[in-house]
Amino acid sequence: xxxxxxxxxxxxxxxxxxxxxxxxxxxxxxxxxxxxxxxxxxxxxxxxxxxxxxxxxxxxxxxxxxxxxxxxxxxxxxxxxxxxxxxxxxxxxxxxxxxxxxxxxxxxxxxxxxxxxxxxxxxxxxxxxxxxxxxxxxxxxxxxxxxxxxxxxxxxxxxxxxxxxxxxxxxxxxxxxxxxxxxxxxxxxxxxxxxxxxxxxxxxxxxxxxxxxxxxxxxxxxxxxxxxxxxxxxxxxxxxxxxxxxxxxxxxxxxxxxxxxxxxxxxxxxxxxxxxxxxxxxxxxxxxxxxxxxxxxxxxxxxxxxxxxxxxxxxxxxxxxxxxxxxxxxxxxxxxxxxxxxxxxxxxxxxxxxxxxxxxxxxxxxxxxxxxxxxxxxxxxxxxx
Ligand SMILES: [Zn+2]
Ligand SMILES: [Zn+2]
Numbered sequence: 001x002x003x004x005x006x007x008x009x010x011x012x013x014x015x016x017x018x019x020x021x022x023x024x025x026x027x028x029x030x031x032x033x034x035x036x037x038x039x040x041x042x043x044x045x046x047x048x049x050x051x052x053x054x055x056x057x058x059x060x061x062x063x064x065x066x067x068x069x070x071x072x073x074x075x076x077x078x079x080x081x082x083x084x085x086x087x088x089x090x091x092x093x094x095x096x097x098x099x100x101x102x103x104x105x106x107x108x109x110x111x112x113x114x115x116x117x118x119x120x121x122x123x124x125x126x127x128x129x130x131x132x133x134x135x136x137x138x139x140x141x142x143x144x145x146x147x148x149x150x151x152x153x154x155x156x157x158x159x160x161x162x163x164x165x166x167x168x169x170x171x172x173x174x175x176x177x178x179x180x181x182x183x184x185x186x187x188x189x190x191x192x193x194x195x196x197x198x199x200x201x202x203x204x205x206x207x208x209x210x211x212x213x214x215x216x217x218x219x220x221x222x223x224x225x226x227x228x229x230x231x232x233x234x235x236x237x238x239x240x241x242x243x244x245x246x247x248x249x250x251x252x253x254x255x256x257x258x259x260x261x262x263x264x265x266x267x268x269x270x271x272x273x274x275x276x277x278x279x280x281x282x283x284x285x286x287x288x289x290x291x292x293x294x295x296x297x298x299x300x301x302x303x304x305x306x307x308x309x310x311x312x313x314x315x316x317x318x319x320x321x322x323x324x325x326x327x328x329x330x331x332x333x334x335x336x337x338x339x340x341x342x343x344x345x346x347x348x349x350x351x352x353x354x355x356x357x358x359x360x361x362x363x364x365x366x367x368x369x370x371x372x373x374x375x376x377x378x379x380x381x382x383x384x385x
Contacts, residue, residue: 005074008056009056011030011052011053011055012060013026014026016070030049030050034053035050126253127250128257129249129250131257131260132248134259134260135262135264136262136263138235140266140267143233143235144326146232152226154223154225156220156223157223159215159219159220161215162214164220167209175207176198176204176207178200182205183197184198219252220251227246229241233326235263235265236328237264238263240263241263242258242261270298271300273325275334276333277335278323279337280298283343284343286345288312289314289342291310292308292312299336306318308340312342315341316340319338320338321335322335
């Protein structure tokens with residue numbers, strides 16, 4: 001080639017200090033602009049520009065090549081590869097193109113790949129089976145105590161009739177004649193020679209002459225399976241229990257996927273929870289608050305005695321250590337937070353009214369505003385959110 005090479009930075013309109021992201025972005029812009037399909041009227045020029053931009057990108061996106069180019073220019077690159085002129089475009093650069101151009105069109109379109117082939121170089125690849133999800137709803141109590149469940153899930157299993165090969169029992173798949181078993185064919189598109197997945201065998205290198213009738217050649221069939229799942233005590237809504245290897249069967253000898261059981265927990269009539277801590281509110285009378293009392297508070301599945309000291313204020317929170325929920329990860333138990341609410345009677349008997357009036361006469365009445373933030377109201381608000 002006798003033509004003079006343009007400066008690679010100039011090709012992509014970049015400064016010599018351009019960052020990796022800038023290089024990527026400049027190439028993306030150039031590739032989109034000069035994509036041959038987008039320039040049907042000057043295809044030849046577009047191809048030339050596209051190629052030029054790709055060459056520039058293949059060098060500048062590679063730290064080592066970029067350094068050689070920065071130091072020695074084009075000459076450095078040609079002597080590095082030993083050949084005259086410009087080194088051949090390194091096509092591994094296209095592996096990353098989908099990331100760069102993917103929003104606009106499939107790289108497959110540009111380079112004549114067929115779907116999914118960039119990864120599947122040739123041989124029939126073992127593929128992991130899909131993960132499955134199963135949703136369960138538990139009552140608050142079930143979640144607190146943990147539960148063993150039996151669930152039925154339909155999933156893909158290896159076909160017994162053909163042991164997963166997809167070929168009719170007694171026959172086996174034959175070598176694909178289009179690619180001679182290589183799984184890929186060479187494809188020339190304008191200036192590029194690209195190996196693409198064989199369209200006849202989809203890259204497996206083999207074709208089924210007689211497909212298995214049980215699975216129609218898929219090698220897998222759908223079956224319903226019954227499984228036992230152990231939900232640990234203390235689970236919360238949104239938690240997942242993973243059952244490794246209980247997803248769908250893989251293909252071509254690939255491993256099975258996993259099964260995820262997604263938990264939803266119903267609300268409780270009076271308990272709320274935050275992680276493993278439980279919260280509830282219990283009403284007490286004015287006399288219990290003033291004189292002190294011993295009350296019973298419900299816990300998960302039982303009850304506890306709680307001593308209310310005299311002079312307890314409405315809103316005060318008592319913490320019962322270890323009376324919350326178990327941690328589903330086995331880190332002990334949470335606490336139970338009991339907030340007391342002093343209930344002011346709305347209706348009084350004549351006798352109660354008389355007694356209260358008698359009591360009232362003994363109090364100093366001081367109704368000046370309280371100091372801001374001095375009450376325990378703030379503290380309580382934090383805990384109960
Ligand atoms: Zn079969
Ligand atoms: Zn083939």
